[in-house]
Amino acid sequence: MDTFNALMHGFSVAIEPSKLLFALVGVFLGTAVGVLPGIGPALTVALLLPVTFKLDPAGSLIMFAGIYYGGMYGGSTTAILINAPGESASLATALEGSKMAKAGRGGPALATSAIGSFVAGTIATLGLAFLAPWLVEVAVKFGPWDYFALMILAFVTVSATFGDSPLRGITSLAIGVTLGLIGIDRLTGQARLTFGVPELLDGVEVTTLAVGLFAVGEALYVASKRFRDPEEIVPIKGSLWMTKEDWKRSWAPWLRGTAFGFPIGALPAGGAEVPTFLSYSTEKKLCKYPDEFGKGAIEGVAGPEAANNASAAGTLVPLLTLGLPTSATAAIMLAGFQQYGLNPGPLLFAERPDLVWGLIASLFIANTMLVIINLPLIGLWVRLLAIPQPWLYAGILVFAAMGTLAVKASVVELSMLFVFGFLGFLMRRYDYPVAPMVVGLILGPMAEAQLRRALQISLGDPMILLENPGSAILLGLAFIGLVAPFVMSGLNRFKASED
Amino acid sequence: MASTSSAKGADIPALVVAALLLIAAALVAYDAKSQTIVSTYGVGPTAMPYVVSAVLGVLGLCHLVVAFREGLPKPEAVDSTAVLWLTGGLIGLIACIGLGGGFIIATAIVFSATARSFGRQALAVDFGIGLVLGLAIFLMFSKLLQLTLPSGPLEKLF
Amino acid sequence: MLKSILSRGAVTALALAGLTTAAFAQLELKIMAPAAPGGGWDGTARSMQQALTASGIAKSVQVNNVNGAGGTIGLAQFVNGAKGDGSQLMVNGFVMVGAILLNKSPVNLSQVTPIARLTAEAQVIVVPADSPIKTAKDLADRVKADPAKVTWAGGSAGGVDHIMAALFAGAVGGDATKINYIPFSGGGEALAALLGGRVTAGISGYGEFEGQIKAGKLRVVGVSSGARLPNAPDAPTLKEGGVNLEVLNWRSVVAPPGITAEQRKVLADAMEKMAKSKEWAEILKARGWDDAYLGGAEFEAFLKAEDARVGKVLRDVGLVK
Structure with a gap:
């Protein structure tokens, strides 16, 4: 009841017309900057934070919440429209979203992403308001062994989405893991596979690989078969808005995505990538139209987008209750909070309940505002796809280069973008799936670091992975996920031969 | 193409992939072997590379088998002019940034070459559009967001 | 990483204010932050920009970021690209000393011209x-x-x-x-x-x-400080606990190699003036940094000593051979 009253009080502050205006401006600015390729939510928040400082604390908090949600949504917009995910968390969205956009279903894709973000954001913010103190107790108990087991589970689940050839899927994944080895080893500071090139010491940027494989690779591929099999981009086909069917197919993925995103996002090293991958694989498994996956299935946008947003709200759990910034965005938010006189940490809820609940209420309002201002914009975004094809792809390549240069202005980085683009082109020609490669680059180094931390704590004893209930259960699930398909197909064959 | 001569049976693309994977496996293993620093506790920085190297090796061998069996899917023919224009545009972009030509000219190069690759026959016009686009992006980044993009002669004017 | 970003709005505001008060200043500086926007070094560089222009010590200050590999990529670019240029500075710190050794960087801190230690x-x-x-x-x-x-x-x-x-x-x-x-x-x-x-x-x-x-x-x-921290008077120092150890995570500023003695003096004077300005004091207070100004030959000796100490430790723990 206490929580409820506090929240209501927060709303009473945040609902004033002037505050609503700040929320509106925040969402607008956040979307506008976040939509630029290469500028993910973290950088968006960082760049726009100073704007908020000129307001009073309540006003700046609510504007900040707007920027945050706007930045997140802007990132997904780029992923869907031009297949250039601005950050690893919107990678899964790009997979189906960009296919939908090309097939004239960009409108529903952006809509399901906006509404899914709203649904997930709202549920997860409720979770933040009511479950945070309890959830955080569980979250800090997660040890390196548990994270390792979680990564393994993610690996196994993702491998279900490899497409028709397991060999080509695993090859793509293995190349991604190999790329993940490049750079300074996190646990010993040693350079691996850098061949004396200092620019490689920091490793391969996920966004460079993703934009290279997806956007550049696709441009080369489409250009290469321009005469034989010209690609047709249909800006709008059917309804610009979600149909009844779209709603029916979206609501369950939204909820499942939230269920993945919020708890994993609340883990100090959970991140947004693992839940989006888990959501994508789950939706592919559960979808009634599995054939549509790879051609633009709405579930593949709805689920990961919800997971992404829910995990973002999840990262606020350790941030507000412990002062733990667990993502780049959260780290910048922490700095922002401090500027507003909020010192996240164990004492925050007790010391400054007005500001905390004001912030949580702001999150609700910003989330609502996001849907209100972005749904009408969808028509405008989709119209971008009506640009003549030569200019459209020329623009995509310019934005890809810009995104890469904004992250790191170096010739080596651009050359990598080019090499990955060419690789993506060849892989498309020979029907290798490109997504597992990015997944390998993201999950590989995370899994390695956590395993090695676990073994360092146990002084080299691998049994630590099975002795802890959390990791044992997760590894068990992964094992079942790995063998179940074989057992099932074996059983089916057995049945078939019986008949 | 070799893939059609089923008498010999070897699929060239699959052989190339197999060779590349085996080379990669060797490189990873060599790099791990030349590491001098190991961890005091747990597993060191070389354990994962050896595992990866082994996996790459196995995948390479699998591709070798595939090469003599069904081979890789046969791709359709390539419009090589288009690919060359696009590749040229990207190389032009890298060269322009590398040689200090700046972001705006680099943008114009990649924009016009890509448009040409997709069939437009108005290189000069597209170069102009690219210049304007590059200028707009540059100004937005440097003036509004205070982020620096690579500078060349044109950028210095602002 | 965060603090710096926050200052960015303030930087712009103050930079404008600075223009009016600093009509007499002639110094035009470029400061390299060998880290991504938002990092600690970036924060130091942008705070310097703020203090230098607001106090009128410099007419204009530009900050550019070159990130990567613990600052060693920026260092290499600074040593090779800014040689003999008396209008450039680079921020660095304790972390770079270790990164140079770990990454087997081809350039090192003996190649730059030490100017001053600023914070710790x-x-x-x-x-x-x-x-x-x-x-x-x-x-x-x-x-x-x-x-x-x-x-x-x-x-x-x-x-x-x-x-x-x-x-x-x-x-x-x-x-x-x-x-x-x-x-x-x-x-x-x-x-x-x-x-x-x-x-x-x-x-x-x-x-x-x-x-x-x-x-x-x-x-x-x-x-790890010599005396108890003013904002945490209850926390004992390691020395009080019987462990003879003092470690400070310091940040400093250096100039390119090959500059003349006059150029060096101009930069050193500007840094000293900045470090003693009230604008700098306000920034330090706002960010919770300690003033650790150390200039001239003393800083040069300090840098050498830290280099030797860090090198020995890294060899001891087996990270550098």
Whole structure:
């Protein structure tokens, strides 16, 4: 009841017309900057934070919440429209979203992403308001062994989405893991596979690989078969808005995505990538139209987008209750909070309940505002796809280069973008799936670091992975996920031969 | 193409992939072997590379088998002019940034070459559009967001 | 990473104000932050920009970021590209000393012209509140008895936290080559490992753990400064606990190689003036940095000494051969 009253009080502050205006401006600015390729939510928040400082604390908090949600949504917009995910968390969205956009279903894709973000954001913010103190107790108990087991589970689940050839899927994944080895080893500071090139010491940027494989690779591929099999981009086909069917197919993925995103996002090293991958694989498994996956299935946008947003709200759990910034965005938010006189940490809820609940209420309002201002914009975004094809792809390549240069202005980085683009082109020609490669680059180094931390704590004893209930259960699930398909197909064959 | 001569049976693309994977496996293993620093506790920085190297090796061998069996899917023919224009545009972009030509000219190069690759026959016009686009992006980044993009002669004017 | 970003709006505002008051200043400077926008060095560079223009010491100051590999990529570019240019400066610090050795950087700090040390932050060693370890001596005894069983959580390998763990082991007579140091990415993860009781002790800048210490979830074993911190008078220093160890995470500013003596004097004077300005004092206060100004020959000697100390530690723990 206490929580409820506090929240209501927060709303009473945040609902004033002037505050609503700040929320509106925040969402607008956040979307506008976040939509630029290469500028993910973290950088968006960082760049726009100073704007908020000129307001009073309540006003700046609510504007900040707007920027945050706007930045997140802007990132997904780029992923869907031009297949250039601005950050690893919107990678899964790009997979189906960009296919939908090309097939004239960009409108529903952006809509399901906006509404899914709203649904997930709202549920997860409720979770933040009511479950945070309890959830955080569980979250800090997660040890390196548990994270390792979680990564393994993610690996196994993702491998279900490899497409028709397991060999080509695993090859793509293995190349991604190999790329993940490049750079300074996190646990010993040693350079691996850098061949004396200092620019490689920091490793391969996920966004460079993703934009290279997806956007550049696709441009080369489409250009290469321009005469034989010209690609047709249909800006709008059917309804610009979600149909009844779209709603029916979206609501369950939204909820499942939230269920993945919020708890994993609340883990100090959970991140947004693992839940989006888990959501994508789950939706592919559960979808009634599995054939549509790879051609633009709405579930593949709805689920990961919800997971992404829910995990973002999840990262606020350790941030507000412990002062733990667990993502780049959260780290910048922490700095922002401090500027507003909020010192996240164990004492925050007790010391400054007005500001905390004001912030949580702001999150609700910003989330609502996001849907209100972005749904009408969808028509405008989709119209971008009506640009003549030569200019459209020329623009995509310019934005890809810009995104890469904004992250790191170096010739080596651009050359990598080019090499990955060419690789993506060849892989498309020979029907290798490109997504597992990015997944390998993201999950590989995370899994390695956590395993090695676990073994360092146990002084080299691998049994630590099975002795802890959390990791044992997760590894068990992964094992079942790995063998179940074989057992099932074996059983089916057995049945078939019986008949 | 070799893939059609089923008498010999070897699929060239699959052989190339197999060779590349085996080379990669060797490189990873060599790099791990030349590491001098190991961890005091747990597993060191070389354990994962050896595992990866082994996996790459196995995948390479699998591709070798595939090469003599069904081979890789046969791709359709390539419009090589288009690919060359696009590749040229990207190389032009890298060269322009590398040689200090700046972001705006680099943008114009990649924009016009890509448009040409997709069939437009108005290189000069597209170069102009690219210049304007590059200028707009540059100004937005440097003036509004205070982020620096690579500078060349044109950028210095602002 | 964060603080700097916040200052950005303020920077712009102050830069404008600076233009009016600084009509007499002729100095035009370029400061390189060898880190991404938002990093600690970036924060230092942009704070300098703010203080230099606001106080009228310089007419204009430009900050550019070259990130990568612990600052060594920026260093290489600075040494090779800015040679003999008396209008350029680069921010660096303790972390770069280690990064140069770890990354086998082809350029090093002996190639730049030292100007001044500007700020310093004390480090702190903490344990979870329910840990049986109460004092620096308790921890020292454990490290001496079995270094493997004492797991340390901190930042990146070879960084200031890691080096301090090794120095601690050495200072108490333990085996620095045997420390069980676990690097985490970012303060958040290390903090979670501590709160979850996964590790024995944690090392970081004081600010990073402050909230948890005040809330009673973490206990301070010792701070690494010579005297107790003004904002944490209850936290004992390591020296009080009988461990003779002082580590400061300092940040400094250097000029390119090959500049003339006059050029060097102009830059050094500007830095000294800045460090003593009230604008700089305000920035330090707002950001919680300690003034650690050290100029001229003393700083040059300090830099050499730190280089030698860090080099020895990294060899001791086996990160550099």
